[in-house]
Amino acid sequence: IFDCLRGRLLPQSGQIIMSGVDNHIDALKNAQRIIIVACGTSWHAGLVAEYQIEELCRIPVEVEYASEFRYRNPVINEGDVIIAISQSGETADTLVALESAKEKGAFIFGVVNAVGSSIARLSNAGAYTHAGPEIGVASTKAFTGQLAVLTMMALKIGYAKGTISEARYMQLMHELQAVPEKVKEILADTSVIQNIAAKYKDAHDFLFLGRGYNFPVALEGALKLKEISYIHAEGYPAAEMKHGPIALVDDQLPVVFVATKDSYYEKIVSNVQEIKARKGKVIAVATAADDVIPGMADDVMFVPDADEVIAPLLSTIPLQLLSYYVGLAKGLDVDKPRNLAKSVTV
Ligand code: F1P
Numbered sequence: 001i002f003d004c005l006r007g008r009l010l011p012q013s014g015q016i017i018m019s020g021v022d023n024h025i026d027a028l029k030n031a032q033r034i035i036i037v038a039c040g041t042s043w044h045a046g047l048v049a050e051y052q053i054e055e056l057c058r059i060p061v062e063v064e065y066a067s068e069f070r071y072r073n074p075v076i077n078e079g080d081v082i083i084a085i086s087q088s089g090e091t092a093d094t095l096v097a098l099e100s101a102k103e104k105g106a107f108i109f110g111v112v113n114a115v116g117s118s119i120a121r122l123s124n125a126g127a128y129t130h131a132g133p134e135i136g137v138a139s140t141k142a143f144t145g146q147l148a149v150l151t152m153m154a155l156k157i158g159y160a161k162g163t164i165s166e167a168r169y170m171q172l173m174h175e176l177q178a179v180p181e182k183v184k185e186i187l188a189d190t191s192v193i194q195n196i197a198a199k200y201k202d203a204h205d206f207l208f209l210g211r212g213y214n215f216p217v218a219l220e221g222a223l224k225l226k227e228i229s230y231i232h233a234e235g236y237p238a239a240e241m242k243h244g245p246i247a248l249v250d251d252q253l254p255v256v257f258v259a260t261k262d263s264y265y266e267k268i269v270s271n272v273q274e275i276k277a278r279k280g281k282v283i284a285v286a287t288a289a290d291d292v293i294p295g296m297a298d299d300v301m302f303v304p305d306a307d308e309v310i311a312p313l314l315s316t317i318p319l320q321l322l323s324y325y326v327g328l329a330k331g332l333d334v335d336k337p338r339n340l341a342k343s344v345t346v
Contacts, residue, residue, distance in 0.1 A: 017127065017128065017130070018127055018149075018152055018153075018156065020109070020125045020126045020127040021127055021152070021153050021156050021157070022156070023125065024107075024109070024124075024125045025156065025157070025160045027081060027107050027125075028081060028109070028153070028157050028160075029057070029157050029160045029161040030079070031059050031079060031080065031081040031107075032059075032060075032077065032079035032080060033059065033060050033061070033062070033077070033079070033080050033081075034053060034059050034060070034061045034062075034080070034081050034082075034083060035061075035062045035063075035064060035074075035076070035080060035081070035082045035083070035101075035106075036049060036050065036061060036062070036063045036064065036082075036083045036084075036085065037064050037066045037069055037082055037083070037084050037085075037094060037097050037098065037101070038063075038064075038065075038066060038084065038085040038086060038094060039065065039066050039067060039086075039091050039093050039094055039344070040139065040223065041087070041138070041139035041142070041143050041220060041223060041224075042085040042086050042087060042091075042094075042139070042142075042143075042146060043063065043065055043066075043085070044143070044216045044217075044219050044220040044223065045085055045111075045143055045146035045147055045150060045216075046063040046083070046085050046150075047063050047215070047216035047219070048147055048150065048213060048216045048217070048312045049061070049063075049083070049085075049150040049151075049153070049154065050062075050063050051212065051213050051216075052150065052151060052154035052213075052309055053153075053154045053157070053158075055154075055309070056154045056155060056157070056158035056163060056164050056309070057154060057157045057158040057161055057163050057164075058158075058161070058163045059157070059161075064097075065093075066091065066093040066094040066096075066097040066098075067093040069097040069101075070093055070096045070097035070100065074101075076101055076104040076105065076106050078105060080106055080107075081106070081107050081108075081109060082098065082101050082106045082107065082108045082109065083109045083110075083111060083150075083153075084098050084108055084109070084110045084111065084112070084119055084122075084123060085111045085112075085146055085150075086110075086111075086112050086113070086114075086117075086119045087112075087113045087114070087129075087131075087134060087139045087142035087143075087146075087343075088113070088114055088117065088342065088343035089110075089112040089113065089114035089117020089118060089119040089120050089343075090114070090117055090118050090119070090343040090345050091119070091343055091344050091345070092344060092345050092346055093344070094119060095118050095119055095122065098119065098122055098123075099122065102122065102124075107124050107125075108122065108123045108124050108125075109123060109124065109125050109126055109127075110122070110123030110125070110126030110127075111126065111127055111129060111146055111149050111150060111153075112126060112128060112129065113128065113129045113130070113131050113134070113142045113145060113146075115128055127149050127152075127153070129142060129145030129146055129148070129149050130145065131144065131145030134342075135335060136228075136334060136335040136336075137227075137335065137336055137337055137340045137341070137342050138224060138227040138228055138323075138334075138337060138340065140224075140320050143220065143316060143320075144183075144313060144316065144317075147312055147313050147316075148176065148179070148313065151172075151176060151309065151310065151313070152173075152176065154309075155169055155172055155173060155176075171307070172307060172309055172310065175306060175307050175309075175310045176310060176313075178306075179306075179310065179313050179314065182303070182304040182306065182314055183313075183314065183317060185304050186303055186304070186314065186317050186318065187317070190321055190325075192300075192301060192302075193301055193318055193321045193322055193325055194325045196283060196299045196301065196322065196325075197322055197324075197325030197326040197328075197329050198325075198329050199299070200254045200281075200283070200326070201229075201326050201329040201330055203231060203252070203253075203254050204231070204232060204252075205231070205232045205233065205234075205248065205253060206222065206225055206231055206232070206233040206234075206253075206254050206255075206256060207222075207233070207234055207235075207236065207241075207245060207248065207249070207253060207254070207255045207256070207280075208221040208222040208225075208233060208234065208235040208236070208255075208256045208258070208319075209235075209236055209237070209238040209241060209255060209256070209257050209258070209268075209271060210235075210237070210238060210257070210258035210259075210268075210315075211237060211238045211239060211264035211267060211268055211271075212262060212263065212264045212308065213262065213308050213309065213311055213312050214258035214259070214260060214262070214264075214311065214312065214315055215235075215237045215238075215258075216312065217258045217312045217315050217316050217319065218235040218236065218237075218238075218256070218258050219235035220235070220316055220319065221233075221235060221256055221258065221316070221319030221320075221322070221323075222234055222235035223235070224319060224320055224322075224323040225319075225322070225323045225326065227323070227337050227340060228323040228324060228326070228327040228332070228334050228337055229323050229326040229327045229330060229332065230330075230332065230337075230338070231326065238257070238264075238267070238268055238271040239267070239271070241271060241274070241275075242274070246274070246278070249275055249278040249279075249280040250278070250279060250280070251279040251280070251281070252281075253280050253281065254280075254281045254283055255275045255280045255281065255282055255283070256283045256284075256285070256319070256322075257271070257272055257275075257282060257283070257284045257285065257293070257297070258285045258315050258319070259272065259284045259285060259286055259293050260285065260286065260287045260290075260303060260306070260308075260311050260314075260315050261287040261289075261290055261305065262308035262311060263308060268293075269292060269293065269296070272284070272293060272296050272297065273296070276296060281298045281299075282296065282297040282298050282299075283297065283298065283299045283300075283301070283322075284296075284297035284299070284300050284301070285300075285301050285302075285303060285315050285318050285319065286300050286301070286302055286303070287302070287303065287304075287305050288302045288303065288304050288305060289305060301318035301322070303315055303317070303318060
C-alpha cells in the first residue's frame with residue numbers, strides 16, 4: 001500500500017482488519033449473487049474482484065457503475081449481497097444507489113477508506129481499507145488497499161464455501177503477505193518509468209490493453225493517465241482490440257500492454273505481435289524473469305512475479321507511476337487535476 005504522488009514513494013503499512021468479513025461470512029458465502037457498486041477507480045477494483053470472486057467462490061458477480069445503478073430500477077432479490085467500494089465514502093452516486101438497494105432489502109458490505117463516512121455508516125457490515133488519506137485527488141494507494149481487502153474477501157469466502165482448497169488458500173494468503181516487499185522492489189528504482197514518461201509525454205492518445213485479471217488494470221492505467229496527465233487514453237480487453245480499436249494503431253500510438261506471466265500470457269504475446277505488425281509503439285508491464293515480451297516491446301516496466309489472482313496489486317503500480325511522471329514532465333499539478341473533486345458529492 002503506497003502513495004505514489006508528489007514524490008512520496010515509500011510504501012506505507014496499512015493495517016487491514018477483516019473481522020467484518022469473518023463476522024458475516026455466512027451472509028457472504030451464501031449470497032446467490034454479488035452486486036458490486038462503485039465509481040471511477042473503485043469500479044475498476046470491483047472488476048478485479050469480479051474475476052476473483054467468480055473464480056475462487058463460484059458466486060455470480062455483477063459490477064455496476066453507481067451513477068447508472070441509482071437511476072434505473074435494478075432487480076434485487078433476497079440473498080443478494082451488495083459490495084460498495086469507495087475511497088472517500090461520500091460519493092453521492094454510490095450513496096444514493098446503496099440507499100435504494102438497502103430499502104429493497106439488500107445486505108450492504110462496505111469496502112471504504114474513510115472511517116465513519118456516510119457509506120461506511122449506511123453499510124450493514126464492512127472492512128476498512130485503512131490506506132490513510134489520499135493526499136492527491138486521484139485515487140492511487142486507496143486502489144491498492146481496495147484490491148488487498150477484496151482479494152482477502154474472495155479468499156475467505158472461497159475457503160469458507162469450500163470452493164478453494166486449503167493449500168490454494170494458504171498459497172494465495174502467503175503471496176498476499178509478500179506484496180509489500182514486492183511493492184518496495186518496484187519503488188526502489190523508478191528511473192526507467194520516468195524515462196518512458198519523458199519519451200511519450202507529448203503523445204495525444206494512449207491505448208491500454210490487458211486480459212483476465214489485468215484487463216481492469218488496463219482500464220485503471222488509462223483512467224489515471226486521463227486524470228493526472230490529461231492525455232486521452234482508452235483501456236480495452238486485449239482480445240477486443242480486433243473488434244475496433246486496432247483501427248487507431250499507427251506509428252504514433254503508444255500501446256501499453258499489461259502482460260505479466262499468467263494463464264493468458266500466450267494470447268497476449270500474439271496481441272503484442274499484432275500491434276508491432278502495425279508499427280504501434282509497445283510499452284509493456286512484464287514479469288521480471290520474462291524474456292519474450294521484453295524482446296518484442298519498445299519499452300518495458302518490470303514487476304516481480306506473482307500469482308495471477310494477486311498480480312493486479314503489482315501491475316497497477318508502474319501505470320500509476322507512468323501517469324505521475326507524465327504529469328510532472330508536463331508541468332502539471334498531479335495532486336490537484338483540473339475539474340476533479342476529491343469526493344464527488346453531487
Ligand atoms: C470515486 C472517484 C475516484 C476518482 C476521483 C473521483 O471516488 O471516481 O475514483 O479518482 O477522485 O471519484 P470514491 O467513491 O472511491 O471516493
